[in-house]
Amino acid sequence: MSRYWSSIVSKLDPYVPGEQPKVSNLIKLNTNENPYGPSPAVLKVLHDEATDVLRLYPDPNADALRSAIADYYQIQPTQVFVGNGSDEVLAHTFQALLKHKQPILFPDITYSFYPVYCGLYQVEYVTVPLTNTFQIDWQDYIRPNGGIIFPNPNAPTGCGLPLSTITKLLEKNTESVVVVDEAYIDFGGESAVSLIQQFPNLLVIQTLSKSRSLAGLRVGFALGNEKLIEALERIKNSFNSYPLGRLAIVGAVAAMRDRHYFEETCKKIITTRERLAENLTGLGFEVLPSQANFLFVRHSKKDASQLSQALRRHSVIVRHFARERIDQFLRITVGTDQECDRLVAVLKTVVG
Amino acid sequence: MSRYWSSIVSKLDPYVPGEQPKVSNLIKLNTNENPYGPSPAVLKVLHDEATDVLRLYPDPNADALRSAIADYYQIQPTQVFVGNGSDEVLAHTFQALLKHKQPILFPDITYSFYPVYCGLYQVEYVTVPLTNTFQIDWQDYIRPNGGIIFPNPNAPTGCGLPLSTITKLLEKNTESVVVVDEAYIDFGGESAVSLIQQFPNLLVIQTLSKSRSLAGLRVGFALGNEKLIEALERIKNSFNSYPLGRLAIVGAVAAMRDRHYFEETCKKIITTRERLAENLTGLGFEVLPSQANFLFVRHSKKDASQLSQALRRHSVIVRHFARERIDQFLRITVGTDQECDRLVAVLKTVVG
Numbered sequence: 001m002s003r004y005w006s007s008i009v010s011k012l013d014p015y016v017p018g019e020q021p022k023v024s025n026l027i028k029l030n031t032n033e034n035p036y037g038p039s040p041a042v043l044k045v046l047h048d049e050a051t052d053v054l055r056l057y058p059d060p061n062a063d064a065l066r067s068a069i070a071d072y073y074q075i076q077p078t079q080v081f082v083g084n085g086s087d088e089v090l091a092h093t094f095q096a097l098l099k100h101k102q103p104i105l106f107p108d109i110t111y112s113f114y115p116v117y118c119g120l121y122q123v124e125y126v127t128v129p130l131t132n133t134f135q136i137d138w139q140d141y142i143r144p145n146g147g148i149i150f151p152n153p154n155a156p157t158g159c160g161l162p163l164s165t166i167t168k169l170l171e172k173n174t175e176s177v178v179v180v181d182e183a184y185i186d187f188g189g190e191s192a193v194s195l196i197q198q199f200p201n202l203l204v205i206q207t208l209s210k211s212r213s214l215a216g217l218r219v220g221f222a223l224g225n226e227k228l229i230e231a232l233e234r235i236k237n238s239f240n241s242y243p244l245g246r247l248a249i250v251g252a253v254a255a256m257r258d259r260h261y262f263e264e265t266c267k268k269i270i271t272t273r274e275r276l277a278e279n280l281t282g283l284g285f286e287v288l289p290s291q292a293n294f295l296f297v298r299h300s301k302k303d304a305s306q307l308s309q310a311l312r313r314h315s316v317i318v319r320h321f322a323r324e325r326i327d328q329f330l331r332i333t334v335g336t337d338q339e340c341d342r343l344v345a346v347l348k349t350v351v352g
Numbered sequence: 353m354s355r356y357w358s359s360i361v362s363k364l365d366p367y368v369p370g371e372q373p374k375v376s377n378l379i380k381l382n383t384n385e386n387p388y389g390p391s392p393a394v395l396k397v398l399h400d401e402a403t404d405v406l407r408l409y410p411d412p413n414a415d416a417l418r419s420a421i422a423d424y425y426q427i428q429p430t431q432v433f434v435g436n437g438s439d440e441v442l443a444h445t446f447q448a449l450l451k452h453k454q455p456i457l458f459p460d461i462t463y464s465f466y467p468v469y470c471g472l473y474q475v476e477y478v479t480v481p482l483t484n485t486f487q488i489d490w491q492d493y494i495r496p497n498g499g500i501i502f503p504n505p506n507a508p509t510g511c512g513l514p515l516s517t518i519t520k521l522l523e524k525n526t527e528s529v530v531v532v533d534e535a536y537i538d539f540g541g542e543s544a545v546s547l548i549q550q551f552p553n554l555l556v557i558q559t560l561s562k563s564r565s566l567a568g569l570r571v572g573f574a575l576g577n578e579k580l581i582e583a584l585e586r587i588k589n590s591f592n593s594y595p596l597g598r599l600a601i602v603g604a605v606a607a608m609r610d611r612h613y614f615e616e617t618c619k620k621i622i623t624t625r626e627r628l629a630e631n632l633t634g635l636g637f638e639v640l641p642s643q644a645n646f647l648f649v650r651h652s653k654k655d656a657s658q659l660s661q662a663l664r665r666h667s668v669i670v671r672h673f674a675r676e677r678i679d680q681f682l683r684i685t686v687g688t689d690q691e692c693d694r695l696v697a698v699l700k701t702v703v704g
């Protein structure tokens with residue numbers, strides 16, 4: 001505390017991201033990074049752009065990137081908003097589209113940044129419990145609200161909702177914005193992007209950090225009706241004219257265009273995920289059905305926190321959340337086959 | 353307007369950045385970019401980092417960069433906050449340190465993003481007129497306030513305040529935060545960084561966009577007492593865990609370390625600025641005394657807006673602000689000697 005702080009600062013309960021260890025030789029399965037590097041086409045354009053041109057400001061509107069994303073999804077560039085990682089896009093969304101008189105709704109178990117944004121912008125919220133099987137029941141959201149937000153697939157459970165369910169929710173909830181946070185959608189989920197033409201209150205948010213292997217570059221985006229995008233633009237242009245640098249823009253454009261590399265790496269991760277799920281089940285773990293690049297698992301006999309520490313001693317890091325309802329779960333990022341085999345081998349000695 | 357917008361969005365009057373033209377062959381003297389490219393050491397580390405490592409998140413605390421900046425200024429890393437360009441650092445500062453019951457103070461003619469931030473965070477403000485010679489008179493700020501912010505040197509005038517004046521202001525204003533926005537300090541001004549140990553309410557903000565030729569990379573920072581930095585960290589960690597990507601971090605570290613290249617390019621720009629000022633004076637322009645990498649000038653007989661348009665027809669872009677008190681001025685970025693010679697040659701035909 002300090003007398004120089006605004007009242008907001010004192011009340012904040014900031015987000016704590018997963019550990020980014022500074023030692024190497026760890027098998028890092030804790031922050032859902034892609035085990036494969038970015039497309040070679042991305043690395044090429046980054047090299048080409050790392051020149052004297054960096055003395056110049058980037059395009060404040062990042063038009064090239066908005067067009068590349070619009071091309072990918074067959075929508076208009078005016079239906080695309082881009083930002084410095086999907087966390088920034090989410091922050092602007094809370095301030096621009098989710099701050100109303102009524103509280104917003106999100107699951108009790110979900111991305112733990114949502115209540116933090118609410119603190120930052122004084123957005124009232126109510127959490128809606130997941131079912132006993134850790135699923136979102138769309139009918140629980142049919143009640144007066146200032147907005148609805150959930151990840152699909154959900155984090156940290158990995159469980160997805162089919163498009164038909166999201167359609168039903170949108171048909172019943174027309175008075176407030178519905179944000180579908182699709183950070184992990186490319187690993188087997190059904191994207192709601194196809195619904196943005198039909199529902200003017202739908203905003204879909206995606207990131208290049210996971211399925212496009214660019215967590216280190218910081219690019220995220222939102223897709224929706226032009227009026228929703230305009231609201232985000234107005235906030236962005238009152239916050240930072242140039243959120244994306246030149247390298248982020250050219251790298252992201254190349255990533256969106258290399259569809260083949262993207263599809264191949266996603267496929268590999270899905271294959272490894274299914275194999276890992278089978279191996280973990282064999283070791284006595286309950287594995288929630290995942291459409292993401294991670295598994296959410298609990299063991300019938302071993303304490304999750306102790307398992308996490310045991311793995312750490314064997315140089316494998318996974319994520320454990322000491323939170324109600326999920327404190328017996330571990331969230332394990334799907335790495336390469338080799339990394340997952342190592343994880344399974346260590347677990348065998350620990351739970352065996 | 354849209355019923356889905358929060359009330360803040362509708363009221364915003366967003367900032368309009370200087371034009372970033374998409375055609376080449378223009379002499380671009382409109383957004384105060386450095387005419388020289390970044391240090392070769394920066395380009396080297398960017399190439400070295402553009403690898404598979406981009407699949408991994410960056411260090412959320414950017415410790416390497418905070419250390420490099422602390423080393424440069426001989427302060428502690430805990431006295432350093434880093435962000436995605438100084439505009440983001442400024443935004444967080446308005447929310448964290450300038451939002452109080454009393455209105456904040458800033459000059460009537462200054463960086464036009466300040467009132468925009470006030471709109472974004474509902475910060476009350478009062479503008480304090482510059483003197484008739486477009487100078488900040490520090491005594492005008494000795495009055496009850498919720499905070500004080502001004503650029504030094506000021507934008508778009510280029511006029512600087514000596515350190516002795518800033519010290520006097522800080523001695524008299526101890527109850528609120530004083531932010532000195534030093535975007536242009538390295539072109540001949542006196543930095544207030546040496547005062548942060550003495551005044552716990554002083555925050556100094558700098559950028560790598562101008563003197564370190566990295567407008568395209570997006571890195572800015574704030575220096576001050578640990579408690580002020582902690583407030584900014586709390587906001588940042590409630591907004592975006594990873595505002596700086598891997599390329600931004602390594603590039604900025606290299607830029608801070610290459611002191612020789614930095615000093616040489618700053619010197620060249622100062623020399624060109626003085627030569628350009630002399631040439632413009634010879635053409636009948638009044639030239640405000642500048643400590644920045646731009647000149648703020650008006651002609652005794654020619655209308656500024658028309659001059660700007662005439663320059664544009666000759667492929668030279670400068671910035672004209674259609675704002676009270678300064679609508680007869682042009683802001684001209686100091687380019688290379690060659691670019692400035694071309695500007696002067698065109699102006700000779702226009703005003704001659």
